[in-house]
Amino acid sequence: xxxxxxxxxxxxxxxxxxxxxxxxxxxxxxxxxxxxxxxxxxxxxxxxxxxxxxxxxxxxxxxxxxxxxxxxxxxxxxxxxxxxxxxxxxxxxxxxxxxxxxxxxxxxxxxxxxxx
Amino acid sequence: xxxxxxxxxxxxxxxxxxxxxxxxxxxxxxxxxxxxxxxxxxxxxxxxxxxxxxxxxxxxxxxxxxxxxxxxxxxxxxxxxxxxxxxxxxxxxxxxxxxxxxxxxxxxxxxxxxxx
Numbered sequence: 296x297x298x299x300x301x302x303x304x305x306x307x308x309x310x311x312x313x314x315x316x317x318x319x320x321x322x323x324x325x326x327x328x329x330x331x332x333x334x335x336x337x338x339x340x341x342x343x344x345x346x347x348x349x350x351x352x353x354x355x356x357x358x359x360x361x362x363x364x365x366x367x368x369x370x371x372x373x374x375x376x377x378x379x380x381x382x383x384x385x386x387x388x389x390x391x392x393x394x395x396x397x398x399x400x401x402x403x404x405x406x407x408x409x410x411x
Numbered sequence: 412x413x414x415x416x417x418x419x420x421x422x423x424x425x426x427x428x429x430x431x432x433x434x435x436x437x438x439x440x441x442x443x444x445x446x447x448x449x450x451x452x453x454x455x456x457x458x459x460x461x462x463x464x465x466x467x468x469x470x471x472x473x474x475x476x477x478x479x480x481x482x483x484x485x486x487x488x489x490x491x492x493x494x495x496x497x498x499x500x501x502x503x504x505x506x507x508x509x510x511x512x513x514x515x516x517x518x519x520x521x522x523x524x525x526x527x
Contacts, residue, residue, distance in 0.1 A: 328514050338502060340455075340518035342413075347514075386454065390514060398445070399516060401454045 297322045299389050301402035308377050308409055316372045316405045318387030324348075329363065329370045330388040330399065340386070346370065377409045414438050415507050417519035424495055425527055432490045432522045434505030440485035441507035445516060446478075449502040461488045495526040 298321040308314045331343040346363050354361045358375045374381055384404045390397040414437040424430050442463050447455040459480050461467040467480035479491040492499055502523050506516035
């Protein structure tokens with residue numbers, strides 16, 4: 296069975312600090328996808344990134360970066376120079392297999408609070 | 412691109428009535444749509460997977476006769492909560508996968524249902 300663990304329930308940082316959100320996953324599939332979604336207070340989930348299991352290159356998008364380590368089954372998310380607008384719940388998710396729409400297994404989410 | 416809408420955003424109904432929630436993919440065709448339920452400060456729980464033109468696949472523990480799902484077209488899926496009770500009060504979120512990026516789900520803004 297697939298499982299996603301986000302051990303950090305809540306994180307509070309001061310604006311401009313860097314923050315890393317941890318995600319550890321379990322799957323028996325050799326081919327899978329990993330995702331990060333942001334859920335601001337409005338409730339809508341915003342897609343941030345998709346990474347397939349064969350691509351271990353780290354990715355950077357503006358202040359966001361992702362570190363995929365297959366050896367430790369982790370897909371961590373770092374926000375550099377955090378801003379108040381980054382305050383949200385962040386979900387890591389895992390889906391099985393490529394090619395067709397697959398079910399997502401979500402972690403329990405990490406609530407990030409960025410204060411001035 | 413990849414915008415998903417939900418209607419209504421909020422609904423309050425009396426116990427025993429039925430409520431229909433619509434999920435639309437606005438700028439793409441979605442062969443597969445998903446329905447989730449989210450309790451306060453909790454993660455998303457998949458309720459069912461809906462494929463256009465066929466019966467929905469429900470997750471274990473989800474009553475198919477209570478949560479009726481119809482996916483009549485490539486841009487519209489509906490969830491009807493029949494004979495709603497206060498315990499059905501929740502945040503319901505749909506997602507859709509574009510055929511061109513079948514492995515990625517894009518989420519609607521959610522519908523907050525309150526059953527009195």
